[in-house]
Amino acid sequence: MLQSVEDYLSGSRANALAALDIGLNRHVTIWENNNDRVSYDNTQGHAFSLYLKGGDGTRRLDQGAIAGYPGAVCVFPEGHRSNWEIVSALQFVHIYLPDCELRAAFSHIHDRDARLLDLEEMTFSTNTILARPLMMAAQAALENAPLLADQALSELISGLQSSPVRLTGGLTPYVLRQIDEWINAELAAPIRLFDLAKLADLSEFHFHRMFQASRGVSPHQWVTMLRIERARSLLGQTSIADVASACGFSSQSHLSRFFKRYTGLTPAVYAQKIRAS
Numbered sequence: 001m002l003q004s005v006e007d008y009l010s011g012s013r014a015n016a017l018a019a020l021d022i023g024l025n026r027h028v029t030i031w032e033n034n035n036d037r038v039s040y041d042n043t044q045g046h047a048f049s050l051y052l053k054g055g056d057g058t059r060r061l062d063q064g065a066i067a068g069y070p071g072a073v074c075v076f077p078e079g080h081r082s083n084w085e086i087v088s089a090l091q092f093v094h095i096y097l098p099d100c101e102l103r104a105a106f107s108h109i110h111d112r113d114a115r116l117l118d119l120e121e122m123t124f125s126t127n128t129i130l131a132r133p134l135m136m137a138a139q140a141a142l143e144n145a146p147l148l149a150d151q152a153l154s155e156l157i158s159g160l161q162s163s164p165v166r167l168t169g170g171l172t173p174y175v176l177r178q179i180d181e182w183i184n185a186e187l188a189a190p191i192r193l194f195d196l197a198k199l200a201d202l203s204e205f206h207f208h209r210m211f212q213a214s215r216g217v218s219p220h221q222w223v224t225m226l227r228i229e230r231a232r233s234l235l236g237q238t239s240i241a242d243v244a245s246a247c248g249f250s251s252q253s254h255l256s257r258f259f260k261r262y263t264g265l266t267p268a269v270y271a272q273k274i275r276a277s
Contacts, residue, residue, distance in 0.1 A: 005040060005047035005076050006096050012038045017091065018141040022149045023264040027096045028141045034089040040082050046102055046119060048095045048156065049074040050134035057088025060123055073130050075122035082123075093138035095156065103216025104225065105157050111177070113170055114216030118163035129159040146265055147273055170214035175200050179211075183223055187230055187248050191223050228262045231255060236274035240267045 006027060010016075014033040021027055025045075030052070051058075055068030061083040068074075068090070076082075078099050097105075103114035110116075122130075133156035140149035171179075179199050183191060196219055197207035211219050227247045234243045244255035252267075259267045 002042060002044035004045045004096060005043050005080070005094065008038060008040050008043070009033075009094075012036055014038070020141040020144060020146060020149055021264040022146055022153065023260070023262045024101050025096075025098050026101060026153070028093065028137045028149055028152075029096070030091065030093045030138055030141050032089065032091045033086050036086045038084045038086070040076065040080055043076060043080045044078060045096055045098045046078055047076040047080075048097075048130065048134060049076070050093050050131055050138070052091040052093060052135075052138060054088060054090030055092070058084065058086045058090055061085055063123060066124060068124050071126065071131060072124040073122060073127040073134065074124065075119065075130070077119045077121055080121060093134055093141065095134065095137050095153065097153075100217050100221075102157070104222065105153070106160060107215050108225070109154065109157050110160075110162065111173070112162055113167055113173070113176075113214045115167055115170065115213065116162040116165070118161045130156060133159070145273075146263065146270075147277060150263075169210060171200060171210050176214060180226075183226055184230075187223075187227055188246050189248060191248065193219060224258060225262065228259060231259060231267065232263075232270070235267055235271040240271070243267065 006029065009031060012033070013036040014031045016029050017032055018030045019027060051068050051070050051072045053070060055070055055072055058068040059065040103117055106112070106117045107114040133152040136152035136155065137149055140146065140152055179196055182199055193204045193208065196211070197204045200207050202210065208219060211222070215222050217225070227249065231243050231247045234246060240255065241252045244252050247255065249255040249258065256266055259265070259270070263270060
């Protein structure tokens with residue numbers, strides 16, 4: 001069974017100082033470690049790292065024993081392999097993201113095909129574009145502030161680069177925008193695969209395959225993501241039952257179940273945090 005970077009660290013001497021669940025198997029964790037060896041082998045999901053304290057005693061052995069430093073950024077793409085030795089105390093923050101969730105968010109934020117995400121391995125880089133949101137994520141974990149974590153994640157993904165690769169298959173940007181416009185106009189109503197496939201003039205089977213290639217997630221997951229995004233914008237302004245109705249959920253409990261899965265919070269708690277911010 002494949003393990004994530006988080007799983008490997010959980011089985012090492014590393015100690016989690018703070019952790020925050022932000023839904024959809026996305027996590028922020030602040031770790032401390034000392035006198036340890038850690039090896040990653042074909043990791044599942046992606047991890048982004050920022051050294052907060054120490055690091056000069058942390059060496060990556062499979063790259064000539066190069067050493068870290070406070071402020072160093074590392075990126076561990078899915079499938080990553082590396083070997084590490086830690087001989088002095090350090091603290092670092094990690095953001096963990098499943099591949100499909102990262103690609104869907106990249107596609108949504110950049111308005112580009114999910115396959116254009118260009119996530120390269122990074123070891124001990126002085127990268128301010130990624131360091132700032134990672135520091136923000138550390139603050140969110142320490143303060144148990146999921147809204148701040150959402151902001152950090154959005155900024156992090158905004159800073160990721162696109163690949164210049166030539167794509168084959170999938171849906172064109174024009175069709176994807178048409179589909180998004182239609183979904184956003186119809187969010188309060190039931191949305192069927194047939195309706196979406198008709199917009200692209202494809203069979204339901206071929207549309208599903210091509211949509212998932214372009215967005216990184218299934219049409220159902222994409223529509224649910226847009227429903228949750230709409231619910232976030234409405235919570236705190238009207239009742240949860242009204243939000244559920246406006247976003248296409250059959251009931252308040254239906255909204256609550258999906259909202260907790262996608263954000264790590266119930267709608268009621270999210271609305272309280274919005275009012276307090």
